[in-house]
Amino acid sequence: MASPALRADLGRIVGDEHVLDPVPRELLQDATESRGLTGRALAAVRPADAEEVAAVVRWAARTGTALVPRGGGTGFSGGAVPGAAPDDPDAVVLATDRLTRGATIRPEDWSATFPAGTVTADLQRRCLEAGLFFAPNPGSAESSLLGGNVATNAGGPRSFKHGPVRAWVSGVEAVLGDGERVRLGGAVRKNVETLDLLGLLCGSEGTLGVLTEVTLKLQPAPEVALPTIALYADREAGLAAIAAVLACGVVPTALEFLDGTTLAASAGAFPGGLPEGAGFAVLVEALGPAAVAPLEARELATALAPDALAVRAPTERAAVDALWRWRDGVSIAVTAARGGKLSEDLVVPASRLGDALAAVEEVGARHGVPVTSWGHAGDGNLHATVLVDRDDAAELARAEQAAHAMLEIAHRLGGALTGEHGIGLVKREAAAALDPTLRRAQRAVKDVLDPAGIMNPGRKL
Amino acid sequence: MASPALRADLGRIVGDEHVLDPVPRELLQDATESRGLTGRALAAVRPADAEEVAAVVRWAARTGTALVPRGGGTGFSGGAVPGAAPDDPDAVVLATDRLTRGATIRPEDWSATFPAGTVTADLQRRCLEAGLFFAPNPGSAESSLLGGNVATNAGGPRSFKHGPVRAWVSGVEAVLGDGERVRLGGAVRKNVETLDLLGLLCGSEGTLGVLTEVTLKLQPAPEVALPTIALYADREAGLAAIAAVLACGVVPTALEFLDGTTLAASAGAFPGGLPEGAGFAVLVEALGPAAVAPLEARELATALAPDALAVRAPTERAAVDALWRWRDGVSIAVTAARGGKLSEDLVVPASRLGDALAAVEEVGARHGVPVTSWGHAGDGNLHATVLVDRDDAAELARAEQAAHAMLEIAHRLGGALTGEHGIGLVKREAAAALDPTLRRAQRAVKDVLDPAGIMNPGRKL
Numbered sequence: 006m007a008s009p010a011l012r013a014d015l016g017r018i019v020g021d022e023h024v025l026d027p028v029p030r031e032l033l034q035d036a037t038e039s040r041g042l043t044g045r046a047l048a049a050v051r052p053a054d055a056e057e058v059a060a061v062v063r064w065a066a067r068t069g070t071a072l073v074p075r076g077g078g079t080g081f082s083g084g085a086v087p088g089a090a091p092d093d094p095d096a097v098v099l100a101t102d103r104l105t106r107g108a109t110i111r112p113e114d115w116s117a118t119f120p121a122g123t124v125t126a127d128l129q130r131r132c133l134e135a136g137l138f139f140a141p142n143p144g145s146a147e148s149s150l151l152g153g154n155v156a157t158n159a160g161g162p163r164s165f166k167h168g169p170v171r172a173w174v175s176g177v178e179a180v181l182g183d184g185e186r187v188r189l190g191g192a193v194r195k196n197v198e199t200l201d202l203l204g205l206l207c208g209s210e211g212t213l214g215v216l217t218e219v220t221l222k223l224q225p226a227p228e229v230a231l232p233t234i235a236l237y238a239d240r241e242a243g244l245a246a247i248a249a250v251l252a253c254g255v256v257p258t259a260l261e262f263l264d265g266t267t268l269a270a271s272a273g274a275f276p277g278g279l280p281e282g283a284g285f286a287v288l289v290e291a292l293g294p295a296a297v298a299p300l301e302a303r304e305l306a307t308a309l310a311p312d313a314l315a316v317r318a319p320t321e322r323a324a325v326d327a328l329w330r331w332r333d334g335v336s337i338a339v340t341a342a343r344g345g346k347l348s349e350d351l352v353v354p355a356s357r358l359g360d361a362l363a364a365v366e367e368v369g370a371r372h373g374v375p376v377t378s379w380g381h382a383g384d385g386n387l388h389a390t391v392l393v394d395r396d397d398a399a400e401l402a403r404a405e406q407a408a409h410a411m412l413e414i415a416h417r418l419g420g421a422l423t424g425e426h427g428i429g430l431v432k433r434e435a436a437a438a439l440d441p442t443l444r445r446a447q448r449a450v451k452d453v454l455d456p457a458g459i460m461n462p463g464r465k466l
Numbered sequence: 467m468a469s470p471a472l473r474a475d476l477g478r479i480v481g482d483e484h485v486l487d488p489v490p491r492e493l494l495q496d497a498t499e500s501r502g503l504t505g506r507a508l509a510a511v512r513p514a515d516a517e518e519v520a521a522v523v524r525w526a527a528r529t530g531t532a533l534v535p536r537g538g539g540t541g542f543s544g545g546a547v548p549g550a551a552p553d554d555p556d557a558v559v560l561a562t563d564r565l566t567r568g569a570t571i572r573p574e575d576w577s578a579t580f581p582a583g584t585v586t587a588d589l590q591r592r593c594l595e596a597g598l599f600f601a602p603n604p605g606s607a608e609s610s611l612l613g614g615n616v617a618t619n620a621g622g623p624r625s626f627k628h629g630p631v632r633a634w635v636s637g638v639e640a641v642l643g644d645g646e647r648v649r650l651g652g653a654v655r656k657n658v659e660t661l662d663l664l665g666l667l668c669g670s671e672g673t674l675g676v677l678t679e680v681t682l683k684l685q686p687a688p689e690v691a692l693p694t695i696a697l698y699a700d701r702e703a704g705l706a707a708i709a710a711v712l713a714c715g716v717v718p719t720a721l722e723f724l725d726g727t728t729l730a731a732s733a734g735a736f737p738g739g740l741p742e743g744a745g746f747a748v749l750v751e752a753l754g755p756a757a758v759a760p761l762e763a764r765e766l767a768t769a770l771a772p773d774a775l776a777v778r779a780p781t782e783r784a785a786v787d788a789l790w791r792w793r794d795g796v797s798i799a800v801t802a803a804r805g806g807k808l809s810e811d812l813v814v815p816a817s818r819l820g821d822a823l824a825a826v827e828e829v830g831a832r833h834g835v836p837v838t839s840w841g842h843a844g845d846g847n848l849h850a851t852v853l854v855d856r857d858d859a860a861e862l863a864r865a866e867q868a869a870h871a872m873l874e875i876a877h878r879l880g881g882a883l884t885g886e887h888g889i890g891l892v893k894r895e896a897a898a899a900l901d902p903t904l905r906r907a908q909r910a911v912k913d914v915l916d917p918a919g920i921m922n923p924g925r926k927l
Contacts, residue, residue, distance in 0.1 A: 113817035115712060136713075158658050169656060172633065187903045192815045194845045195630060195885035197619050197669045198897065200908040200926070204665035208658045225715045251576060252597075254686045254755030294715030296765050300758050354653045356574035384655045424656035436659065442648045446915060447661040453910035465661070 007048040007097075014068075015050045015097070018060045023103070025049040032098050033087065035080040036145075037431060039340050040347045040393070040408075041401055045088040046073065049098035054106065055178060055186060055217035061099060062215060063184030066457040071096035073461050074211035076153020077124070079145035081348055082429025084157065084210045084464050090430055093463050101152050104217055110135045116175065116192040118220040121152025128221075137223040140167035140258065140292075143425075144336060152216040158208030160425030162259035162290070162332070165383035169425065171207040176220035179206055182213060182455025194222050205450070210427050211461035213454045228295040231302040232259075232328050233318040235309035236283040240264065242312040243285035244359045247382045249308040250289060251355060255301045257289040260383030263335065264362065267379040267390075271338035276327040280315040287382065288332060335379060336388070343375070345395035347408040349432075353385045353420035364414040365389040372407035374400065386424035389414070409435065428465045436466075468509040468558075475529075476511045476558070479521045484564070486510040493559050494548065496541040497606075498892060500801050501808045501854070501869075502862055506549040507534065510559035515567065516639060516647060516678035522560060523676060524645030527918040532557035534922050535672035537614020538585070540606035542809055543890025545618065545671045545925050550891055554924050562613045565678055571596045577636065577653040579681040582613025589682075598684040601628035601719065601753075604886075605797060613677040619669030621886030623720035623751070623793070626844035630886065632668040637681035640667055643674060643916025655683050666911070671888050672922035674915045689756040692763040693720075693789050694779040696770035697744040701725065703773040704746035705820045708843045710769040711750060712816060716762045718750040721844030724796065725823065728840040728851075732799035737788040741776040748843065749793060796840060797849070804836070806856035808869040810893075814846045814881035825875045826850040833868035835861065847885035850875070870896065889926045897927075 007015075007026045015024045025032070026048040033044040047070075052058045065072045071094045073087040083089055087096040104122035111117060112135045119128050126146040132139050143149060143159035153159075155177065160169045167173070176190030189203040190196055206213055237243040243262060250260055263271075265284035272279045287309060291301035306318055319325050340346045353361045362378055369376030369391065380388040389411045391404040412435040415422050422428065428436045437444075447466055452458070468476075468487045476485045486493070487509040494505040508531075513519045526533045532555045534548040544550055548557040565583035572578060573596045580589050587607040593600050604610060604620035614620075616638065621630045628634070637651035650664040651657055667674055698704040704723060711721055724732075726745035733740045748770060752762035767779055780786050801807045814822045823839055830837030830852065841849040850872045852865040873896040876883050883889065889897045898905075908927055913919070 111815070111817070113709075114815040116815060158662075160656055164656065168629075168633065169658075171662075172629065181903075181907060185903045185907075187907060188901060189904065191880060191882065193813045193881050193885070194816075195621055195625065195813050195842075195847050196882040197630075197884050197886060197888050198882045199889075199900065199904060200670055200674075200911060201619075201632075201662070201665045201668065202904070202907055202911070204662045205911075207662065209661055213661075224717060225713055228715060252686055254689060255758060256685060294765060297716060297758060297761050300761060304755060304757050352654045352656050354572070354575040354577060355655075356572070381656075386656050419652060420654050421652065421657040421659045423658050424654070425658060427658050428660075439660065440649060442642075442646045443650065443660060443663065446642060446646075446648060446663055449914035450661060450663070450666075450911055453914055454907060 011047060014064055015048060018064065019050055019052050019057050023051040028098060031078065032075065032100060035078045035083060035086050037081060037083045037086060039345045041395060042083050042086055042089050044086040046098045047095050049100050051100045051103045053103050055180065058215050058217055059180045059184050059186050062180050065097065065459045066184055069457060070459060071462050072099045072459050074099045074101060074215045076101055076150035077145065077148045079149045080157060080429060081426040083431050084427050084429030086430065090463055099215060101150060111192065112136055114192050115223045116220060117223060118218060119151050120218050121150065121216045123151045125149045125151060125154060132223060133226050136226050138226045139173060139221055139223055141170045141173060144333065151219050155207050155216055155219050156209060156211055157427045160381065162261055162381060165260045165381060166256045166258040171204060173221050174207060174219055175222045177203055177206060177216050178218035179214045179216050182457065182460045190220065192220055210429060210465040212451055212465045213460060227292045229298045230290060230292045230325055231298055231318065231320060232288060232290045232325060233302055233306050233309060233316060234286055234288045234328060235313040235316045236280050237285040237313055238282050239284045240359065240362060243287050245312065246287045246309050250305060251383065253304055253308040255304045257305055258292045259288065259290040261288040262286065262382040263379040264377055266377035267335060267339055270342040271331065271335045274331045274334055274338065276324065276331060283314055339377060339390060343392040343394050345393040346390050347393060347404050348388050348390040349408055349411050350424050350426045351387050351389055351411065351415040351420060352424035353415060353418045355385050357418040358382060358385050361387055361414055361418055365411055368407050368410045372403050374404050374407050384424060385420065430464055472508060475525055476509060479525060480511055480513050480518050484512040489559060492539065493536065493561060496539045496544060496547050498542060498544045498547060500806045502856060503544050503547055503550050505547040507559045508556050510561050512561045512564045514564050516641065519676050519678055520641045520645050520647050523641050526558065526920045527645055530918060531920060532923050533560045533920050535560045535562060535676045537562055537611035538606065538609045540610040541618060541890060542887040544892050545888050545890030547891060551924055560676060562611060572653065573597055575653050576684050577681060578684060579679060580612050581679050582611065582677045584612045586610045586612060586615060593684060594687050597687050599687045600634060600682055600684055602631045602634060605794065612680050616668050616677055616680050617670060617672055618888045621842065621847065623722055623842060626721045626842060627717045627719040632665060634682050635668060635680055636683045638664055638667060638677050639679035640675045640677050643918065643921045651681065653681055671890060671926040673912055673926045674921060688753045690759045691751060691753045691786055692759055692779065692781060693749060693751045693786060694763055694767050694770060694777060695747055695749045695789060696774040696777045697741050698746040698774055699743050700745045701820065701823060704748050706773065707748045707770050711766060712844065714765055714769040716765045718766055719753045720749065720751040722749040723747065723843040724840040725838055727838035728796060728800055731803040732792065732796050735792045735795055735799065737785065737792060744775055800838060800851060804853040804855050806854040807851050808854060808865050809849050809851040810869055810872050811885050811887045812848050812850055812872065812876040812881060813885035814876060814879045816846050818879040819843060819846050822848055822875055822879055826872055829868050829871045833864050835865050835868050845885060846881065891925055
């Protein structure tokens with residue numbers, strides 16, 4: 006609960022009707038709600054534009070109030086869940102969902118500028134209508150916001166060929182932690198005019214400032230999208246297929262995998278039904294002009310074919326969409342299997358994916374919890390997941406231990422703790438083991454851009 | 467000249483034979499030598515490994531001595547030319563050319579780690595031998611060093627599809643300005659474990675620290691490289707072809723242009739001779755597996771064909787190599803036209819390339835100096851160039867004025883001062899006009915990573 010003075014301060018900036026107190030429950034959680042995480046906050050504030058964002062940040066810096074910037078609340082790491090840790094300060098949620106005015110789409114420049122509160126799927130549709138394509142397709146596209154995608158440097162299936170969201174951002178407008186508005190980059194595809202402060206904000210999880218506007222560099226809308234999914238009896242066969250795809254010369258937009266447990270959890274929605282004995286799946290996509298993509302799809306299918314139980318390569322739009330709908334629903338299907346899940350997003354060098362999958366299973370067995378993995382094979386990025394009954398406190402505790410043990414796998418195999426979800430709250434213990442020099446340097450950078458220490462304290466760093 | 471004490475200090479760290487005093491002339495210049503820039507330094511020091519680099523940096527921080535890190539000295543902005551400005555402090559050149567030990571190539575991970583002193587062409591060859599491909603091909607590949615490529619975030623023709631060098635770097639080892647060694651990232655393709663300090667070092671032009679080792683993410687070696695060059699009567703026809711290529715759906719690895727003056731300057735080496743009346747050229751490349759690249763080349767040629775005087779699409783290796791050799795030699799040919807040149811690398815939004823070219827010509831006419839442009843059309847990145855007689859001081863002064871006027875074009879058209887060469891020394895006046903909040907933020911970041919202010923002072927920021 007906010008004090009009357011705090012409510013009045015914020016109301017003067019954004020209007021009383023845009024100060025929410027008490028804070029609606031949906032602004033106090035993200036996808037970690039399925040592992041039992043919920044937060045608390047003094048109030049939530051919904052500024053209408055960059056000027057109001059700056060005023061809120063200046064107010065917070067002056068009063069020493071913690072701010073938690075928030076997009077669609079679809080994160081997997083508790084980065085935008087305020088007050089969820091015992092040592093979290095009382096915070097105000099800065100919701101960016103009203104930052105929706107003033108999009109500019111410039112087909113002649115293969116560029117578009119959207120306010121940070123734009124829903125991902127909305128900007129994807131608007132780009133396509135203008136003949137433009139924003140390739141990254143992070144999960145939860147219908148509810149995640151652009152600002153959150155950039156602030157977490159989100160990934161997704163198509164990041165294999167096209168890179169994470171960062172690779173598509175040529176400019177941002179932001180409010181830094183001292184309340185100053187700054188414009189970084191612009192509608193150009195190459196730019197070494199300054200230190201890469203733009204890249205520094207991408208993936209900073211709200212710890213340096215608040216993004217208010219994003220300029221994207223875009224490509225021509227593809228004429229066809231041709232996914233191919235191959236099913237294998239076991240992991241070994243699947244891993245061999247992944248290696249063959251990586252070596253075939255055609256770079257697919259996506260190179261995904263799903264293990265047997267994930268396949269089983271999502272089998273009901275698998276188009277045409279899963280073939281008998283399927284214990285591993287590899288999904289690729291060729292995307293682009295009609296004169297080229299089918300040939301790429303053929304090369305990819307050739308790489309996938311040896312040892313496959315079945316190879317399905319839909320070409321009709323409805324069948325293609327059905328396959329992706331199934332893939333997009335995997336995370337939810339896995340959650341539904343036992344009511345909850347703890348899902349990590351370890352990343353390992355390409356050749357260590359098999360070792361990582363084996364290590365995840367070993368961790369599950371050791372802690373007595375069911376585990377499964379799926380994810381972005383081409384990036385060595387696995388969603389190592391513990392399935393939990395959220396109402397069983399003892400199991401939830403074991404699951405948390407297992408999830409932490411999984412994080413250790415990443416560094417043991419020469420990888421990283423997180424490829425796309427971020428550190429947030431749930432990985433910060435593991436992140437505390439990173440190189441002290443590196444941690445000191447990033448703390449020093451944080452301190453100069455957020456001198457009052459108000460921006461999402463206790464997250465990321 | 468260094469004092470005996472300074473020579474002795476450095477000699478104790480790297481061995482007396484690796485302290486150069488007087489400093490050889492080739493360590494006091496870069497490609498800006500063709501616009502009359504040369505420097506001076508107390509001494510040059512050539513550390514053998516990261517440990518010695520760290521010791522040199524600690525010595526410099528302790529004694530308050532400016533350090534100028536240096537790769538192959540092929541830059542176009544005076545970033546590694548010590549003491550060339552009147553207000554430059556006395557400096558020691560930190561040459562990285564002995565950092566050549568300990569490369570690791572990991573084909574199974576599509577990754578390789580090279581020391582920062584590796585020659586670009588050498589690492590390209592070694593990757594290819596292992597079936598791996600490092601796509602960025604900055605100019606001067608036979609003399610530029612990997613560390614310099616990363617420190618400037620170099621571009622080049624293939625950056626259109628494949629991004630600048632930054633896009634290929636997954637990890638670095640560096641010595642920060644306080645002498646601390648730090649490892650950022652690793653052999654993984656996605657990583658949001660920390661703030662993007664890795665990106666911050668890329669393109670920082672030696673102002674934050676010294677890179678000692680770089681880990682690259684690589685792709686399968688392409689089976690074929692198929693360039694196509696189309697020649698047009700004039701700029702308008704060429705610009706229409708560029709727009710058609712951008713819209714055709716196939717993303718070429720390179721999308722280059724050359725104007726009439728550049729074509730004329732390099733006509734002697736043009737394979738098969740330039741067709742009569744050629745006043746503008748557009749060069750594209752399809753690169754990849756033999757099953758796909760020829761189709762991409764056909765699509766690209768179709769986009770280029772309308773209004774072309776001639777379209778040449780060599781397929782034999784020798785002819786392909788000859789065309790690229792000609793392209794690689796363009797910068798030298800343009801320099802040779804009058805003995806010297808001042809070459810910028812403005813970047814503008816795609817639709818403003820024609821406006822930029824016209825503005826460059828207007829600037830040349832206004833200052834009474836011959837100008838020409840060529841560059842990376844797909845990136846809106848033009849090498850706007852003044853041709854000069856280096857021995858004519860009055861002309862050189864007019865040329866400097868014209869070059870500065872060209873930089874103003876970039877911001878007027880919504881672009882940036884530099885797409886790949888960096889700010890260095892020659893663009894720092896223009897960079898002083900950047901947004902004050904941005905400049906304050908980057909200065910603050912510089913100050914915490916280089917607290918003694920010894921790293922390449924007076925450059926970039």
